[in-house]
Amino acid sequence: EAQVTQNPRYLITVTGKKLTVTCSQNMNHEYMSWYRQDPGLGLRQIYYSMNVEVTDKGDVPEGYKVSRKEKRNFPLILESPSPNQTSLYFCASSLSRGLGAFFGQGTRLTVV
Amino acid sequence: QQPVQSPQAVILREGEDAVINCSSSKALYSVHWYRQKHGEAPIFLMILLKGGEQKGHDKISASFNEKKQQSSLYLTASQLSYSGTYFCGTGFNSGGYQKVTFGTGTKLQVIP
Numbered sequence: 001e002a003q004v005t006q007n008p009r010y011l012i013t014v015t016g017k018k019l020t021v022t023c024s025q026n027m028n029h030e031y032m033s034w035y036r037q038d039p040g041l042g043l044r045q046i047y048y049s050m051n052v053e054v055t056d057k058g059d060v061p062e063g064y065k066v067s068r069k070e071k072r073n074f075p076l077i078l079e080s081p082s083p084n085q086t087s088l089y090f091c092a093s094s095l096s097r098g099l100g101a102f103f104g105q106g107t108r109l110t111v112v
Numbered sequence: 113q114q115p116v117q118s119p120q121a122v123i124l125r126e127g128e129d130a131v132i133n134c135s136s137s138k139a140l141y142s143v144h145w146y147r148q149k150h151g152e153a154p155i156f157l158m159i160l161l162k163g164g165e166q167k168g169h170d171k172i173s174a175s176f177n178e179k180k181q182q183s184s185l186y187l188t189a190s191q192l193s194y195s196g197t198y199f200c201g202t203g204f205n206s207g208g209y210q211k212v213t214f215g216t217g218t219k220l221q222v223i224p
Contacts, residue, residue, distance in 0.1 A: 035214075042114065042199060042216035043154070059113075059213070090153060098142060098203050098210035103153035 002027050006091050006104035021076045021107050023091030031097045032074040036087040049074055081111040115202040117215040124190045124222045132218045134200030135182040141210050142203035143176050143183035149196040190222045
């Protein structure tokens with residue numbers, strides 16, 4: 001079954017404690033991206049990756065890092081989380097940039 | 113840069129029709145439509161790549177007016193299962209690549 005898998009689904013953490021949200025896809029897609037979803041603001045892109053070792057900033061990259069060492073995996077790293085990063089996060093993948101995307105089930109992050 | 117969706121919210125009775133509009137201030141290459149049910153991941157509905165293109169499946173269809181830089185999603189004879197938030201994503205040229213930016217969503221509720 002084609003899918004994008006995120007872990008964890010829910011996470012509560014404290015300010016400043018480094019965390020990683022994992023994302024994996026089994027469709028051999030080249031393009032992967034991370035979004036955050038906040039009420040009234042829709043989906044905003046954090047980072048994207050065109051292929052292995054190729055990543056770039058989206059619209060709201062501050063406070064986040066990513067890496068793409070393998071085609072299937074695209075982890076999101078928050079090195080020093082702050083309360084304003086409390087949000088619902090989605091990973092997505094597509095064959096290439098600009099095509100319809102498959103989204104993961106989301107990670108609800110709370111930073112206290 | 114975010115496209116503007118209207119209306120922000122709409123309540124329908126089963127069997128009624130609805131139109132959701134999406135407009136952009138930038139020249140568009142493509143328009144993407146997604147539906148997200150509460151607590152779930154956005155699901156890709158369709159993509160329109162050419163001005164004047166119309167697509168649809170079941171009773172959900174969309175049109176793309178490239179000159180007006182807008183798209184409309186048509187839901188005909190709505191069903192309870194159509195409830196959710198609909199997002200449009202507009203693709204435009206950014207540094208030689210196509211970038212997709214999402215609107216803030218239209219919340220659709222279908223009631224019996």
